[in-house]
Amino acid sequence: MRNRFDPTTLEIYRALYTSVAEEMGIALRRTAFSPNIKERRDYSCAVFDSNGRVIAQGDHMPVHLGSMPMAVAAALSELKMAPGDVVALNDPFAGGTHLPDVTLVMGVFGRDQVSGAKYQVPAKKKKNRHLTPHTRHPLFFVANRAHHADMGGATPGSMGLATDVYGEGLRLPPIRLVRAGEIVEDVMRLILANVRGHAERRGDFQAQIGSLKTGESRLLEIVARRGVTEAQEYALHLIAYSGRLMRHAIELIPDGTYQAEDWLDDDGISEAKIPIRVRIAVDGNRALVDFGGSAQQVAGAINAVEAITVSAVSYVFRCLIGGDVPASAGLMEPIEVIAPAGTVVNAVHPASVAGGNVETSQRIVDVLFKALAQALPDRIPAASQGTMNNLTIGGIDPRTGREFSYYETVAGGMGARANHDGMSAVHTHMTNSLNTPVEALEYSYPLRIREYNIRRHSGGNGRRRGGDGVVREIEALAPARMSILADRRKHAPYGQNGGEEGTVGNDIIIQQGSSRPIASKGSWELQPGDRVRIETPGGGGFGRSSGAREARRKHKA
């Protein structure tokens, strides 16, 4: 019986498949070349069943988690994968999210005696490598997604403010990067010719391929040990298991319809604020999430493709489950998402999308929590900083004569919770990347950090205080081009249950002793000695603060 399972075996497979995804992540991190993958850990790895439905993911980047399945679906719909093939893609309109995030997908084929499936003729070359032929169809798929420090385009780091996707960099529809175990050099050369820091890019691609192979051999070990029938059956049970947990979590939300609206400051091209609206209808153990009424897609690069919107919904509802749940396809089974095409939450070709992944995703989370707070006022926190404060600086390093491209996202304040203040100086919601240590950064780039501290009193007041943001001030030691993609500079992170708003962020350029505020989205030229100062938003407060507490705080300050 399909739906009969053994609780022990289910738990064992949960651990097995999750550890495959985690091992893939360790392999990737340890062998990658760019600080962005190694130091900041901006990547995700996942395991999929034979139909491309996700069964396990590592605890990596939340924004990747919900959107990886679409990448695998796109790869499967456009190409037929043979043993040893690896498909690469970053096309936001075919399974990707924004161009720097490149996803690699590989099929995991069993050996004939394992699966009992029909034989395929073994590859002519390297006869001694695999003595037994492969199964006709993959037993599993493995995929990883890494944020590459550059994917071409006008601005170093490919996170600039273009007005269409062509201006943002190199777009890869699903294509074979590896065929039958060999890198397709023609394709690799084409990619490397279009990106900055090509040696580092190649190293990172190799690390991604190595990580897929780690996943493949781990899965084949599981199959060898426990048998392919059980392994595939329990992949299905895991999906059903996540579905049950999610339905249970939704059941605990009072039935009803909850609506909210929040805004992105602007798109960097015009000054107009950009509304995102949501209506969540909870009925028993199912939820409908409708983004109808959100802004039409815009010229500036803050458009989110549908995969990102689904990721944000899946993140928010997963937070409601509590405890660790396999992030399998089952999570989204009881949830229907409606994101009208052509809006900022489901942008269509040829929209520019660099910031959809990093900025709009955060606002979608904010608006979802704002709506759910009406249903669960004691469980939902105030808004966190609501931006990733993307900063990219690139140019030529005078010490080596080589190109450099530095990318970083800066932490901020977390929203206060019913029982705790918000954390200060921390990444929230859709990202959890680490910072680049000051000393590592100054060894690697012609940059110097002038200040890196907590931005005091930027968190909102309340019974529980919002976390404080961060100040990071960077001096260029060589001519460089700097891009910022940030938000919450005009519309502050909201408080909850009477708590006050957090303080909005600021971006400042300091040139020859005088400082001037700059826009939250755009690119600037820096000369040696010029500094850029990022002050990130504080989180909102929770609950009305009592006068006594307020007085104490003032006294302290």
Added chain:
Amino acid sequence: MANAKFPTARPVRVGVDTGGTFTDFVCEFDNRLHVLKLPSTPADPSTAIFAGLNRIAELAGVKLSDIEVVHGTTVGTNALLQRRGARTALITTRGFEDVLAIGRQARPELYNLDAVRPPALVPDSLRFGVRERIAASGEVLEALEDNELDALAAKLEAAQVESVAISLLFSFVHPEHESRIAESISALNIPVSISHQILPEYREYERTSTVAINACLQPLMGSYLKKLAVRAPKLRVMQSSGGSISAAAAADEPVRTILSGPAGGVVGALRAARSAGLENIVTFDMGGTSTDVALCDRAGLRMTNEAVVAGLPVAVSVMDIHTVGAGGGSIARVDEGGSLRVGPESAGADPGPACYGRSRLPTVTDAHLVLGHFGGSGLLGGEFPLDGQRAREAISMLAAEMSKAAGRKVSITDAAQGVISVVNTNMERALRSISVERGYDPREFALLPFGGAGGLHAIDLAIALRIPRVIAPTSAGALSAMGVVTADVVKDLSRTVMLEVAPGIDKKLETAFKELEQIAVGALRKEGFSESKQRRERSLAARYKGQSFELNIESPKGGSENIAASFHRAHQARYGYAQESDVVEIVSTKLRSIGIVKQFKEPRILGSRKSAWAKPHSSGVAYFDGTEHRIGIYQRDDLGAGMKLRTPCIVTEYSATTLIPEGAKARVDLFGNLIIELRDSKKSSSGRVARA
């Protein structure tokens, strides 16, 4: 009195480990090893220590003050876990005062809206910035002015701090500013921890955290060790790196002793393995609430500088011990989705598992009891009885929940077996992460279980990982004290140099190593080792330029080609590829200086006839892998050298139980170790083991 018999005081060396419920003592005199266990006195560990030392002094006929004591301590770890350290100030470069509060800017749990981070070790009001700045090149960008120093001393005095940590940016390339600050506050007469002395390596958060931990623990550790040293002046302390150090040095750098106890266990395990003729081992120390695993090979113990203790990074060299939060007390439950979860919640020692009689919580220990794995005599040689009825009740409640989830009847033994299988899956993950994931093939290793529950799971895990041999060491209960007393004296020094490998680098490295060696020779001389009793190992932390994780390689003789070649080989071995055209960068020079300690003679145990079958003490019924077996129950103390055991069986000893299933071959070696050989596990059908 006894001294009449021994006119000159003979050297007696005692290893003391205070980590657990018991304080363990191991010493050697009259050509015999002696083991003593006394109940620990957590409020003041020295009470139990002195009680034990007095007894040993009497037995050996020496004065307590003549005994050489080597101590494995958890005083530092516990203080850190409970945040009971000193009122500590932190001095940083201005503009970077919040380095400890920001950390690496990541949150601890992705999907937990109520997650909290532990507060910074040094609070806001005690973090002081000074105006100064040094560049990566060592150039002084902003000089440290004297008036800055005067103001600082006044502020520290007013804040009434008990200890000070100093950590300036790039101090390891230009230590002068830190030194001047230390000097200027010396009049305050409080302990000062200086980053370029404790950890002259780059990455400011990890370095500052290490130095701040040191400062926090210094007053506490200092007074604790002083108290011990008054009566036991020949005192040494075990470091987390697996070597010991004088009490004076430990009081100055307590951060190096933070994993003192677990490190002793691994050193003891390695010693036991070597007596059995093995070097490649994976240690498996499973207790009530957590389990420690570590890997040793020919090169010895594996080190890491990425340890995290109580949520705080400790970047000094420590033994690479991986801890999982699961043990005998882990609680089993069926979650809302119908999956059988075990841990991370633990019943601990109090209230403890259901069978301890104070709770109804179904735990791993209860599952073992239901399956007959304790041989019917309770724990601690029968001193601690177990309530079998209560265990059955707890597990049958669990079986009922499992039946509901599965939609069919799950028997009580299936439920108990399920709990064991799930916990084994979690343990297997931990063992994989230190072996397969780091490029080691488990088939070349032996598994060495210790701790109360290690032997209950070791064979299952060995089979799962295709480890061919399990060694249950003799006196497993006092392995840590054994390791502590036999560990060499070790001084680890390192310094970030950040040099590209190019012709001429050997001269620069030589200069750097010479500087470190000069410090080391002096330090070990202070510990009482003449230069002939010292040994030194040079190594390099290297990487491809552009990478951010270093690999440790032995410092090879010869010039830059040799260094590069040896790094390429190491990278190939660890990650499966090398990039020979890339530039190799030396991040730090590392020097391990060793004061060689005289080793005990390994005592042999008495044997009966060669390869005789041992006689079981009794027999019983137990479940192995879901099926019922009639089994022999052996008592460890009855087993003589060379004896063989009939399987399946259970071997019980004072503080541990070992399960041996059918088909395994078990025998006792000359030193009393129980050697269990598993039948050659067949090769995996994928043909090879995954390499990370």
